[in-house]
Amino acid sequence: MNANSKPHPFARKGRGAPTNATPLRFNMNERLADGDWLDDREMLDGTATKLRTEVIAEFPKSIINFNTSPDIPFDRSINAYRGCEHGCVYCYARPTHAYHDLSPGLDFETKLFAKPNAAELLRQTFAKPTYKAATLAIGTNTDPYQPIEKHNRITRQILEIMLETQHPVGITTKSDRVLDDIDILAKLAANQLTSVTMSVTSLESATSRSLEPRAPSAIKRLNAVRQLSEAGIYTHVNIAPVIPAITDHEIEAIVVAAAAHGAQSVSIIPIRLPHEVAPLFEEWLDHHFPDRKHKVMSIIMQMRGGKRNDPDFHTRMKGQGPWAELLRNRTEIAARKAGLREAKFGLRTDLFRRPTVKGSQLELF
Template identity: 50%
Template sequence: MLPPRDPDEIIKARGADTRPANRFDRLHSERAHDGWDMVEDTRLLRTEVTDEHPRRILTRNTSPDVPFDRSINPYRGCEHGCIYCFARPSHAYWGLSPGLDFETKLTAKPDAAKLLAAEIARPGYRVAPIAFGTNTDPYQPVEAKRRIMPELWQVLLDWNHPASLVTRGQIVLRDLPLLAEMAARQLVHVGVSITTLDAGLARSMEPRAPAPATRLKMIREMAAAGIQVRVMVAPVIPVLTEPEIERILAAAREAGATNASMIPLRLPREVAPLFRDWLDRHRPDAAAHVMNRVRAMRGGRDNDPRFGSRMRGEGIEADLMMKRFRLARKRLGYAETTPPLDSGRFGQPPRSGDQLSLF
């Protein structure tokens, strides 16, 4: 059971409503009335950003469920506040709550570009695409002021290093010239996630993320700039967004997306109780139906963390969902595969004083 909401906080446009303890906490606290009827000062819950200065910026993984072995996350936590976000449990490692803390207590890495340049310049570094947006969105609202991403793109351009990006943040359009130049060299693919075309549902479920129409605009403008764009119908939520699979694919295709992917809703660790609480607050009439359908795809549980099934689900429900997606993708003319990124141009950029090549 989740703890009660703090009555002294004014919460606006947040996905979570409270701060459940993280799984590493040994102690927990509870509010209790002290018998005095005094009026407390209420306060608007605002986003806090703390700088982090790690030694390295590349994160490695060996997961068989993802098509990359290295990634960069310029931020911890995400102000978009998507209630279903699978990354929420990562905040527990820092002693913070996967609930409201994940949306309001962020960490930024302002030295990311310098660290990246140093890492890829190391002797023995082997080039392969770097994935952005694998945990939290690098184009969440705080990026408008922090401007970490354009510095990272510039390093990648200088070194001709391939990369991929997953985002739903419209701030990405600010960096369109950099992305277009990378695309011209076959150095970047971009994925834009669209969960629903229903603006009202999106507002309650993804309170600080751009509206669905804005995400279609992002696809349209990036495609016009020559960037390969993949629409990510993710996560697909049974009952709530599942009926929209074909409509989302059609709208994204019309906007210029050339590839498409789909992932059913998954609710790891602390995300499950947070999502159930959101259902009770925003869709109480459908809550039981949604969770029954989720469990039908997850072996009778809220979540199935096994490699091989966590990204797809299993059983009749999951199979039918995937068949619908594949049929619509084929009918709309999406490409089956994404053109490979070019790793052959990778190399140290010219430095001042270097001798120029004669050929």
């Protein structure tokens, strides 16, 4: 929060979204403050009540999400959780909570879903005769190493299946909790079966605390990069999202820090504001950076074809126009100076061995 910031009446310490009052596209109506008893309950002695994290067990019938997107380097992913306690206000996955009639605002970071049967579903999928191995991405929607992983260990169970079947897996996280599984990851890496992408948004602690209030600090993430790299695991740092006029001045410093901590490569993604994320982010700007809100949103719209968000393939992940090109050029120059090479994950698929499942014919052999 800078000197010109102004308090938000319902902002919770340690939470990213100021409110749940965001326009929703499905069944849940927006609830605006109207002075009733619900609003009074929100406030105690002039401050907002503390929200506790709720975790709901979810038992899906399938676990792998397949895609045909031409601008991402994988065609399948898996998510152990829905929602994310890290509370990153910019998270492009927030709108998925609307499918559950929950708000992409505070609900997304306090009402979480865990999938206890994820590993077993994965085993059943891998056992199908028609399944063909390709890199499986973990952490593309919500973080596989958010705080609730400490107790649920669903991500570790998934990685155990990966190791058993020698299946390639790419991990994206912004948590040093990934080190809890470094034993499995090192074994996978020995056969060129895994890589880890660590997301680093800002090296400035005050900025990080407001943007991603429950995510580990940048130094913890970078120290995790060092330990992963020393264990022989291909480690990439993604500077994401880059927020113009707030974090873009840190690109070069983050690249230097990534190289110093053993990262093999770096990349950037300009901020994306799909659906309900846009009003939440603007509300966050009103609270933390009211003096530069207009400038921030103006540059974002210049990178997004005059809109707050560009959902089109090929441009949604990298932006367009002079500002986006400038960010890319700065990153490439900084990476060359730091001695970082172009990202090449190149995981193997030829080692995959189909697992046996209870009741299958393979159990006879």
